[in-house]
Amino acid sequence: MAKATMLERPHLAGDLAVWLIILAELLAFGILFLSYAFARTFDVALFNASQRTLDLNSGAINTALLITGSWCVVRAVQAVKQDASAPGAHWLLAAMVFLTILLVKTRAGRYGQHKHHALETGAAFWYMVDLLWIVLFPLIYVMR
């Protein structure tokens, strides 16, 4: 009963420090996005001409890859939380490159139902990149 109550209590996935970094990053990028949108109003033709040099196909593919990467990380965290380290490693392998360290530790069975703090911390930062790109894609690639 006590365990069930603990699991239902609102909790922040991962380390508090990474969430503070995420907030700082979001604030910085928010200012950047709004500065870009405001600056564009002063010379729409110039901004549109510059944005047309970007490849919309690449932007869309990048978005799909980031979303798919995040989905793989979600599946990995879900699997590890159910003590299924092997499927967790499989999903991380699909998401990879800078998640190498988390992959090695997950494969070694270092994370599990009661110990997945570092995995959630790495995952949270990955999702933030996804969130930023979701705003950046229409702002820079599509609106022109």
Next chain:
Amino acid sequence: MFKFSSNTLWLLLLTATGLTYGLGESGELGRASMAPVFLIFGFALFKGVGVILDFMDLRHAPALWRNLLIGWLGFVVGMILLVYWIGQRY
């Protein structure tokens, strides 16, 4: 708030990305109407809220954190739309 399995959400996010791409390719954005702009940033808002609630798992986090991130997204997207709207009017 909407809730999907991670697999369904992934497919919805890809679909919204595809629709955004389609609108970008359609040539509708250069016209006077704001409707396609609202649609594109509506997709961005939907995608962002999906990532915040279910990928970042803030659905089960203290409300302060959930509201901070959704508030950030709403503010940024809202301000971008306002700037585009003003830019089209003047």
